[in-house]
Amino acid sequence: MQTYWLNAKGANGSNKPSKSKSDMPTVAETLADSSDSQSMKDGNINGLDRVETMTKIGRLVEWNVEVLTSLLQQIIASRGKVDGANNASLRESEATIGTGDTVLQEFVPIIPLKRFDAGDLSKRQRASSIDIGEEAKTQLRNYLTNVASMYRDNPFHNFEHASHVTASVKKLLTRIVNVDDRNGLSTSVDDVNLVDMAGHSYGITSDPLTQFSVVFSAIIHDLDHPGVPNTQLQKENTRSAQIFKKSIAEQNSVELAWGMLMGKEYETLRSCIYHTEDDLSRFRQLVVNTVMATDIVDRELQALRKARWENAFADTPIHDASLNSDDCKATIVIEHLIQASDVVHTMQHWHIYRTWNEKFFMECYAAYKSGRADSDPSKNWYKGEIGFFDFYVIPLAKKLESCGVFGVSSLEYLSYAQSNRDEWVREGERMVEDYLARYDEMIKEQ
Secondary structure, three states: OOHHHOOOOOOOOOOOOOOOOOOOOOHHHHHHOOOOOHHHHOOOOOOOHHHHHOOHHHHHHHHHHHHHHHHHHHHHHHHOOOOOOOOHHHHHHHHHOOOOOOOHHHOOOOOOOOOOOHHHHHOOOOHHHOOOOHHHHHHHHHHHHHHHHHOOOOOOOOHHHHHHHHHHHHHHHHHHHOOOOOOOOOOOOOOOOOOOOOOOOOOOOOOHHHHHHHHHHHHHOOOOOOOOOHHHHHHHOOHHHHHHOOOHHHHHHHHHHHHHHOOHHHHHHHHHHOOOHHHHHHHHHHHHHHHHOOOOOOHHHHHHHHHHHHHHOOOOOOOOHHHHOHHHHHHHHHHHHHHHHHOHHHHOOHHHHHHHHHHHHHHHHHHHHOOOOOOOHHHOHHHHHHHHHHHHHHHHHHHHHHOOOOOHHHHHHHHHHHHHHHHHHHHHHHHHHHHHHHHHHHHHHO
16 A cells, blocks of 8 residues: 555644544545555555645545546547537526525436447447546546535544545445446446446446446535534524525535536536536436435435335335336435445444544534534444444445345445444443543643
């Protein structure tokens, strides 16, 4: 593992308690654990030596640039030309899309995906031969730099968390498209083969715009997160709560990220993402649905997702054909993919879980100490974490396995979740005491 990832000071400042260096996973360890990219595991981003002088946030931005660039290459290869259609109708759609209802009102139960036949796939250019151009890449880098700056200095909900989630999304998508060790999310220069694995990916693998949209959503899903849950925003009657009513933080993230992307300074970047009104509409819908799926507290949305899952993947035939369609199953798989990735630290190595669990505790405890939470989270953190494993994390990992899309990754996630749960039962109470001690030390040092 190259040393440029190591011992870097975060650009986000540090109201976070420090741990001993031996206990702290590096950014490389955290991301590599969620990534199949050999370049990430080696600590090397396409040979970019300049990353040695970057801040941690700068390196994360650069890694996300490379991930999205590879997907933009695939998008362009799938349509057979580099330049997007710069017509008045498309520009008008850009100016009006998402400006009517709230983001949540745009949510749809089933997203219609674009289908490609074998002939379309066989005619695609090699994605590795596509150059998106310096202007587009510069705009992408500038956009992601601005996204990173709009993440607040929270212990947990920060840009490093967004990148951690993105790495898991990338890994799971790669496992879907990994037909013969060649896929669009690796940095390999080999040909890209996106033919569905025996039809089991429900069309996700054949459409690079779908993959780009999900990865993009992972990057922006917690943008401007306030460090407190939606229930607290409702209680405080914040401006965003007045506008969005529910799924407040999630809707705000989409609103801010999308509004910035539609700026004139990102026109070339947008032409790489889509070049028709249909593609623009599908991109928007995928972003809305994917980010909304990260709100796991809203009971109405959760009930809808549970009912769709039980119908779409039921053992007995379903009379409603739409609930058994590939589009329905693809929508459900995407939602569960982002949900698993959002809590992926619970399904990884123990030291990664432990680190991110402490970060989240510190965020919640700081909110309590500042008067932005009614109850002391330390009182129920130990038992609450066991319940989270038993009633959310482990059932979610089992769903990844039962949908039959992610191969060995689903078994890996489930195994780590069960192991971490058992380890938490043994060590969790002592760890909460350690968290409190480190919080007190941090306060004394301020």
